[in-house]
Amino acid sequence: MRIILHLDVNNAFLAWTALSLIEKGHADIREEVSVIGSFSSRGVILSRSTLAKEKKINSGEPMYMAKSKFPNLKIYEPDFKVYHHYSEALFNLIRKYVKEVEVYSIDECFIDLSTYKNIYDDPYEFALKISKEIKDTLGFTVNIGIANNKLCAKMASDFSKPNKIHTLYNHEIEEKMWPLPIEKLFFVGKKSSILLRELGVNTIGDLANYNYQILQKYFKNRAKEMIEHANGIDSERVNYEEYHSKGISNATTLANDTNDLDKILDTIRMISDNLSYQLRKDGIMAKQISVNYKDSNFKSFSKQMIIHNATYLPEDIYKYASILFKSLWKKEYIRLIGVSVTKFKESDPYQLSFFEEVKVKEESETILKTIDEINNKYGKKIVSKAKVKSNLVKQKNMI
Numbered sequence: 001m002r003i004i005l006h007l008d009v010n011n012a013f014l015a016w017t018a019l020s021l022i023e024k025g026h027a028d029i030r031e032e033v034s035v036i037g038s039f040s041s042r043g044v045i046l047s048r049s050t051l052a053k054e055k056k057i058n059s060g061e062p063m064y065m066a067k068s069k070f071p072n073l074k075i076y077e078p079d080f081k082v083y084h085h086y087s088e089a090l091f092n093l094i095r096k097y098v099k100e101v102e103v104y105s106i107d108e109c110f111i112d113l114s115t116y117k118n119i120y121d122d123p124y125e126f127a128l129k130i131s132k133e134i135k136d137t138l139g140f141t142v143n144i145g146i147a148n149n150k151l152c153a154k155m156a157s158d159f160s161k162p163n164k165i166h167t168l169y170n171h172e173i174e175e176k177m178w179p180l181p182i183e184k185l186f187f188v189g190k191k192s193s194i195l196l197r198e199l200g201v202n203t204i205g206d207l208a209n210y211n212y213q214i215l216q217k218y219f220k221n222r223a224k225e226m227i228e229h230a231n232g233i234d235s236e237r238v239n240y241e242e243y244h245s246k247g248i249s250n251a252t253t254l255a256n257d258t259n260d261l262d263k264i265l266d267t268i269r270m271i272s273d274n275l276s277y278q279l280r281k282d283g284i285m286a287k288q289i290s291v292n293y294k295d296s297n298f299k300s301f302s303k304q305m306i307i308h309n310a311t312y313l314p315e316d317i318y319k320y321a322s323i324l325f326k327s328l329w330k331k332e333y334i335r336l337i338g339v340s341v342t343k344f345k346e347s348d349p350y351q352l353s354f355f356e357e358v359k360v361k362e363e364s365e366t367i368l369k370t371i372d373e374i375n376n377k378y379g380k381k382i383v384s385k386a387k388v389k390s391n392l393v394k395q396k397n398m399i
């Protein structure tokens with residue numbers, strides 16, 4: 001059975017605008033009757049505070065209507081640059097724990113925990129940990145729904161807000177989902193729900209138990225899926241591959257702030273090995289490598305380069321990442337170092353540039369293949385490159 005989480009930021013645009021204004025010394029607009037939307041009277045409400053919700057102001061309604069409900073309404077313009085910043089920070093935080101993340105919208109994602117059963121054996125505890133970390137480190141709250149598929153996870157995250165975690169496992173569907181009004185069923189639009197009401201379908205439970213032949217007369221080939229959804233049946237998978245278009249990154253906070261180049265290069269070496277492993281696992285190669293670091297005052301620096309031949313080799317990633325780092329670094333103490341790879345293509349036979357030797361490549365690829373085979377066989381990253389290399393050297397000497 002799958003374990004799927006749906007995470008949704010509470011009043012995302014309003015919360016994120018609030019945070020960026022707080023940074024500029026502004027009071028917290030989440031404590032006001034406030035909305036995000038264009039000042040023009042034709043604009044619509046994109047997001048509203050909990051206090052505005054209490055005044056019956058809803059997302060999607062025209063600004064003039066909201067103002068008529070509460071004339072002193074505080075209006076803030078949307079700032080998508082700010083929203084992207086917080087959105088990225090949110091998804092990066094989640095990807096520290098789970099790779100299988102499908103970004104569904106700027107403030108929503110699905111997380112497939114199925115393959116992490118041994119690591120996060122209690123999904124509720126995991127959700128609690130994530131939501132607490134988001135609140136503590138990023139400053140906003142989320143709702144999380146936990147279920148056995150995407151549909152139910154999405155339904156669960158909407159149950160009651162804000163800052164809540166709800167489950168809607170298969171055995172809870174009858175109790176938790178069936179009593180809800182039909183309009184609450186995800187995928188059922190306004191037009192469909194009006195027709196369903198006319199057919200006497202008032203709750204999700206009514207639809208779940210409705211006669212298929214009759215429903216088919218009205219909804220044609222959608223009928224089957226509608227009844228399935230009302231029964232909480234959904235087999236759609238979490239499409240996390242899209243993430244790859246954004247890049248794979250890996251960063252490490254150093255045990256102590258350091259300006260010891262050898263130590264830093266060692267860390268870059270370790271990160272490069274790790275990235276290479278992920279690339280090989282996913283059968284892709286990267287054409288862009290970037291390096292980033294934070295100094296002891298948390299000031300960030302980054303630099304990137306496009307390389308001639310796409311690669312998954314750790315020594316390539318290391319070589320370019322260390323060149324980038326050396327060209328960027330002013331010998332100051334650093335706290336965190338990260339490397340990321342982007343611009344992917346499917347793995348294919350290595351094209352050699354004029355400067356590279358065939359032998360090195362072949363040897364390197366054989367070693368990596370051996371490591372991957374051993375790791376895949378035993379399910380863990382038990383063999384590192386250095387060990388295999390020294391074993392091979394040993395064998396050669398013996399012959």
Ligand SMILES: [Mg+2]
Nearest residue numbers: 008009012107
């Ligand atoms: Mg949201």
